[in-house]
Every structure is written in structure tokens, then in C-alpha cells.
Amino acid sequence: MTHTVQAKETLFSIAKKYSTNVDQLIKINGLKSNNLFIGQVIKIDFPTPVAPTPTPPAANISVFAQRNVFQVKKENKGSFNNYVLTFPTPNGTVSTGIMRDNYPSTNLANPKGVSYIGQSLFQTNTPLFSDLCQQPFYIDLLHYIAKNEGCFDAINSYDKAIFSFGFIQFTGGLASGSMLTRVLQRFKTKDEYAFNDCFGKYGMNIQNYKTPLFQVETTTGIKEGDAAYLEVANNLPLTTAFIASGFRRSMIRSQVEIALEEYVLKALSPTQMIVINGVNIALNQILRTQGGFALRVDLCVNRGLGGSLIVLKKAIEQVVAESGVTDLSRINEKRVVEIVAQNDVEAWKKQRVLKIIDSGFSFLK
Incomplete structure (x- = not known):
């Protein structure tokens, strides 16, 4: 992998960060000195494990x-x-x-x-x-x-x-x-x-x-x-x-x-479609904020991709019904999260979904 040098970073601090050593960084990057400049790209090579001596x-x-x-x-x-x-x-x-x-x-x-x-x-x-x-x-x-x-x-x-x-x-x-x-x-x-x-x-x-x-x-x-x-x-x-x-x-x-x-890649795929009130639409056109992405991935982890789409379809249609929004790209994604939590019968699932709202993820379109 590589590392882009930031302000005040040294070879020593970079080596420490990646659990390697300065000599190794100098060798694989062909450096002539320890001097670095901001923006410089440094190759990182992790030490290869040494196999133990085979037992007779x-x-x-x-x-x-x-x-x-x-x-x-x-x-x-x-x-x-x-x-x-x-x-x-x-x-x-x-x-x-x-x-x-x-x-x-x-x-x-x-x-x-x-x-x-x-x-x-x-x-x-x-x-x-x-x-x-x-x-x-x-x-x-x-x-x-x-x-x-x-x-x-x-x-x-x-x-x-x-x-x-x-x-x-x-x-x-x-x-x-x-x-x-x-x-x-x-x-x-x-x-x-x-x-x-x-x-x-x-x-x-x-x-x-x-x-x-x-x-x-x-x-x-x-x-x-x-x-x-x-x-x-x-x-x-x-x-x-x-x-x-x-x-x-x-x-x-x-x-x-x-x-x-x-x-992550399956839940957020641009080809992922969902049928809302009879209309087949890309899910990325509806839930596209950080908070919406977090909801989609978290549901996928806990319920599988198919199960997550069932939950999302029900919640999105409920938000559409209560808000009257016609442009699905403008739907209130935070409200979708709240409805998903509201629809859960198990307390731990409700709390897990609601944590998304307090997680720091943005819901700004």
C-alpha cells in the first residue's frame, strides 16, 4: 500500500504507524535521505512472516x-x-x-x-x-x-x-x-x-x-x-x-x-432497484445521504439484502403516504430511519436502527 505524507510527519512516525521500520521505508522507496515533503507518496511494505523451522x-x-x-x-x-x-x-x-x-x-x-x-x-x-x-x-x-x-x-x-x-x-x-x-x-x-x-x-x-x-x-x-x-x-x-x-x-x-x-457494495450498488407504490426506481435515487447509506448497509448485515429491501420498501411507502412527497429523491431519509425502527417488534433492533440518527452521519441531500 502507499501513504501520502502529511504536515509534520517523519519517516519515523510513518514507520511507527504501519509497524515497520525506517530502514525498510528507505530501501523500498529508494530514498537518499530522511527528508520528506508534504504530498510525497511513500510505499509501505509490511514485513513478511518468517516460517518457523519445521519439526522433525x-x-x-x-x-x-x-x-x-x-x-x-x-x-x-x-x-x-x-x-x-x-x-x-x-x-x-x-x-x-x-x-x-x-x-x-x-x-x-x-x-x-x-x-x-x-x-x-x-x-x-x-x-x-x-x-x-x-x-x-x-x-x-x-x-x-x-x-x-x-x-x-x-x-x-x-x-x-x-x-x-x-x-x-x-x-x-x-x-x-x-x-x-x-x-x-x-x-x-x-x-x-x-x-x-x-x-x-x-x-x-x-x-x-x-x-x-x-x-x-x-x-x-x-x-x-x-x-x-x-x-x-x-x-x-x-x-x-x-x-x-x-x-x-x-x-x-x-x-x-x-x-x-x-x-457494502451489494447494498449500495447503483443497479439496486426497489418498487415503490408500483414504480421501479433505483434505491440510490431515494436513500443517498450518509445516513441513508448507513441504514441500507446495516440492514443488509443483519437481515440480508433481500430482507433489507422488504423493510425499506415498507418504510419508504409509509413516509410517502404521510408526507405526500411525489419526488422520491426529496424524501426525508431521517424519517425513513425512524419508521424502520418503529416497525420493528424487537427492542434491540429498534435501538440499533435509531443509533444511526445519533451516529454523526449526515442526512443532508
């Missing part, structure tokens, strides 16, 4: 023994349990975290499942993926959604999605779209070494049949698909392996790539 065949360790690197300590809290987890990070340090089971949610389906908001923050990792966003506003959109979901290492394994992971909570369950399998497939395709280091050596894999399929090795054989995700949900060392992967640069980028492709 005679000393091979089973995938089950490998999982012992993830330590989980149970703490009974009465109506639920906390789990203190310890795991290695890509930079060679050891990190800790706390997850809990029996989460107090109306969507609770698996009391053994855990909730973990994560520590791999969106804003901290932005320099690792900003080049993927075609418009700076897309970063703001994804950041807003992440505030409602979690970090790049967040976990939810208590609801009907079976196992959800990442800053947008990509779901594993087939009935919920199995978008997590797409993320894992992208991760493996982009950086197979890192994928094997995070998952392969612990007995987890992605097989590419007609569609990608998640697999996990157990003492009774290989489990696939929903059964594999349920195995991870109920096996805390395997769950912790996912958490550790959320600190990998290539995993973070894979999450962002899939989020952009499957949610």
Missing part, C-alpha cells in the same frame, strides 16, 4: 496436543461462568481475555456457547486495510457496524447462528448464510501459511468442493459444516484459536474484503 517427523505432535497452547480457566459466577483464556499472539507475546456463557439474550440457543467482545479493535487496525475501501466513507460505515458487533476477534456461539466471529459477526451456521466460511476461505487463499498456523495445525480446515466447507478433526473423525461449527462452539480451546487469529493481518483484511463485497 519423529517429533510430530497431534492436533489435539497442539491445542494445549490455548489455556482456558473456568470461574463460576453463579448463574453463568467466566472463562479466562490465554493464547499466543502473532508477535510472540501471550494475551489474555475473558468470555462468558449463558448470555442473557432472548436469542440464547446454546447455554454452553460464549460471548466475547474481543480486543483486536477496528480503529487500531485501520491502517492494515484502508487501501481496500474504495471510498473513505466505507471505513466510517464499517466502523459504525463494528461498534454494534465487536472486534476482529469477537465471538458469539450462543444463538442459532451456531458460531459467529469477527467485527461484523460473520455467521457459521448454514441457515444463517455461513458467511464465516467465506471469510476462512479468503484467509486461506490469501495467506495459506498464516491459515495453517492459525487453524490447520489445530485440526481445522476449509475444503473447496462445489462450495467451501468448514471441517474440524475430532477424536471420532472429521466433522463438517454445521456440526464442525458446533464442535468449535462447545470446545473452548478451538474457540480461542479463532480469537487468536483475529490479530493476524491477513485475517483482518479477509474480514474487511468479505464485508465490503457481501454487504
Whole structure:
């Protein structure tokens, strides 16, 4: 990726920002000195991970023994349990975290499942993926959604999605779209070494049949698909392996790539049409402010593209009926957000939609 030099920036500050070093920047840019000028474009090259020395065949360790690197300590809290987890990070340090089971949610389906908001923050990792966003506003959109979901290492394994992971909570369950399998497939395709280091050596894999399929090795054989995700949900060392992967640069980028492709670009596509009172019209002619875009993407993440269009059609037609507006491009988009929230029967969905109004997104046409 590249970086455009801003006022008061130095090679040292730029190197620190991207977790590289001055010598590396000088080398790949062919610089003759440390002097920079405003507007200068600097190439950024992230250090390539160095593969560890292979273990001799005679000393091979089973995938089950490998999982012992993830330590989980149970703490009974009465109506639920906390789990203190310890795991290695890509930079060679050891990190800790706390997850809990029996989460107090109306969507609770698996009391053994855990909730973990994560520590791999969106804003901290932005320099690792900003080049993927075609418009700076897309970063703001994804950041807003992440505030409602979690970090790049967040976990939810208590609801009907079976196992959800990442800053947008990509779901594993087939009935919920199995978008997590797409993320894992992208991760493996982009950086197979890192994928094997995070998952392969612990007995987890992605097989590419007609569609990608998640697999996990157990003492009774290989489990696939929903059964594999349920195995991870109920096996805390395997769950912790996912958490550790959320600190990998290539995993973070894979999450962002899939989020952009499957949610942002599809929801905001200029070819996306909607029928309002019998008239087929481009949605971009109706909801075209920052707030309108945020509503469209957030609904797409939570209800899928088809489900979001049903919700939007109903709300837009209600606003048209109450306001009498004939030019749909002049519709009050903030009012559309309010109506979407009003039409929801679940309190948490109402509150999530209404947050868009207080998020700082503009509704000015």
C-alpha cells in the first residue's frame, strides 16, 4: 500500500504507524535521505512472516496436543461462568481475555456457547486495510457496524447462528448464510501459511468442493459444516484459536474484503432497484445521504439484502403516504430511519436502527 505524507510527519512516525521500520521505508522507496515533503507518496511494505523451522517427523505432535497452547480457566459466577483464556499472539507475546456463557439474550440457543467482545479493535487496525475501501466513507460505515458487533476477534456461539466471529459477526451456521466460511476461505487463499498456523495445525480446515466447507478433526473423525461449527462452539480451546487469529493481518483484511463485497457494495450498488407504490426506481435515487447509506448497509448485515429491501420498501411507502412527497429523491431519509425502527417488534433492533440518527452521519441531500 502507499501513504501520502502529511504536515509534520517523519519517516519515523510513518514507520511507527504501519509497524515497520525506517530502514525498510528507505530501501523500498529508494530514498537518499530522511527528508520528506508534504504530498510525497511513500510505499509501505509490511514485513513478511518468517516460517518457523519445521519439526522433525519423529517429533510430530497431534492436533489435539497442539491445542494445549490455548489455556482456558473456568470461574463460576453463579448463574453463568467466566472463562479466562490465554493464547499466543502473532508477535510472540501471550494475551489474555475473558468470555462468558449463558448470555442473557432472548436469542440464547446454546447455554454452553460464549460471548466475547474481543480486543483486536477496528480503529487500531485501520491502517492494515484502508487501501481496500474504495471510498473513505466505507471505513466510517464499517466502523459504525463494528461498534454494534465487536472486534476482529469477537465471538458469539450462543444463538442459532451456531458460531459467529469477527467485527461484523460473520455467521457459521448454514441457515444463517455461513458467511464465516467465506471469510476462512479468503484467509486461506490469501495467506495459506498464516491459515495453517492459525487453524490447520489445530485440526481445522476449509475444503473447496462445489462450495467451501468448514471441517474440524475430532477424536471420532472429521466433522463438517454445521456440526464442525458446533464442535468449535462447545470446545473452548478451538474457540480461542479463532480469537487468536483475529490479530493476524491477513485475517483482518479477509474480514474487511468479505464485508465490503457481501454487504457494502451489494447494498449500495447503483443497479439496486426497489418498487415503490408500483414504480421501479433505483434505491440510490431515494436513500443517498450518509445516513441513508448507513441504514441500507446495516440492514443488509443483519437481515440480508433481500430482507433489507422488504423493510425499506415498507418504510419508504409509509413516509410517502404521510408526507405526500411525489419526488422520491426529496424524501426525508431521517424519517425513513425512524419508521424502520418503529416497525420493528424487537427492542434491540429498534435501538440499533435509531443509533444511526445519533451516529454523526449526515442526512443532508
